Amino acid sequence: MPGAEPELASLEKGLDALELARGERGFSLQRLAGAVLPKLAAVAVVVLVWQAAVLLQLKPSYVLPAPADVARNLGEQWQRGHLVEAVASSLSRAAVGYAVSLVFGTLLGIAIARVRLLRVSLGSVIAGLQSLPSVTWVPFGILAFGLTNTTIYFVVVMGAFPSIANGVVAAYDQIPPLLLSVGRAMGARGTALYRHVIIPASMPGYVAGLKQAWSFSWRSLMAAELIAISPQLGLGLGQLLDSGRQLSDMGLVVAAIVLILAVGIAVDELVFAPLDAGIRRRRGLTVV
């Protein structure tokens, strides 16, 4: 079967060219700098204001340590190996808890989205669990599992899985009905409809849930690590923070807060933000 005659073909090409006149956006150092520099500038402003407050002696140094003191403290922790140990053990705990939440939350979300009875009964409970501070699960965990890693995993899972389950339900509900009609009209039924339409169509909402679940699991982990302290649990960032409190070392406390913040941001920026941006860009949704 041939294509259009030359006259129509060139008319169509002309229309297409007129409609598509726009610049291509590729990778460049300039764009990378544009993405990174504002973030560095924001950090610099915070440090400057902090340093100014220290110089003005608004508070005594045991309440408001100087940025340099905190940096020195971080250096000390690094030299003793505490910094690497704390970051590594917290990250691995977060990873285990997150992985369990991922599996559990996803399966539960699918069940709630698909089964009407579950949606009516469990749907609002899961939504409510999201607003329950996960620190409330720490005493429960300690009594149930003792001062073990299980308690910490438990608290992380309780904090993170509702976000994932809610994300799945929201993503499923937001699939455009037209795309489902299109899939069915093409003959996609059952698993084929899931594979080709339902699962890919729910990815943006699902990834939004995953991103949120990461911040919830990181928060929950810190709550658990701050409270569940025992020699056999080893050193996490929360424990490092608590040791600062016990030693009345504000430099260490602020250093630990900076570390917790930095790791949380780093995981979000390196894992979840690119995942989210990639999915949105491919679909032509806005990417900041």
Next chain:
Amino acid sequence: MNLAFLPGVQPVQPPKPDPTLPPVWLEQVSKVFGKGEHALLALDGVSMEVHRGEFVCIVGASGCGKSTLLSIVAGLEQPTSGRVHIDSRPALMFQEPALLPWLTVERNVELPLRLRRLARGERRHEVERLLTLVNLLGFEKRRPHELSGGMRQRVALARALAQNSDVLLMDEPFAAVDAITRDVLHEDLTRIWEQAGITVIFVTHNVREAVRLGDRVVLMSSRPGKVAHTWWVDIPRPRRIETAEVGAQSQVITEELRAEIRKHARR
């Protein structure tokens, strides 16, 4: 008005069911939405027979159930009563291109081929053929959001053709594109219909478009949806939407359409 005196317009009687079974054949199809007091009769005893290779346009005002009728023929909805015969799963096109936004142009066109379980080599060959047909070679790797509205609708047409169905159902497919693009899409569709020998049922509320494209124009009345009139269009092809013949026939049909709409003024 005696329509038989107007050039190219002949009224026809509602068709009787044919035992030789044309590709699409509806017998007394009715559709009720809702129940009890709130029940809405959307379609009331619609009978229609579409011949192999025919291009039928269905026109009507809002509420004439033309989209419902198409959904029933497509098998997306079940009629409340009556019979629908269709000899294969029809391909379907909507007002929106409804492309899968996560797939490139070629993957969108390829999806029906995958669902038909064609081998990879065959699929690649077929995608190329279909994209040539809609004049979109060179855009294989683009994503839907990178295309204009008209281009997306051409991808949707290629995807519909990929189903290799004898019947193509179109629900106001060009309603959302600009007039220049629509004109070009009419030429594309006519050429492809002639070459592929498919049967097309095309729903629109643009009477001129219906006359420009169809072998037959079916006017449906509103609330409930019924077949009000049918005209054969025997203007020779190639046709252009701006010609006097198309205009004259459109005028006749538009008068009838307006008469149908006026019936609702006193209700």
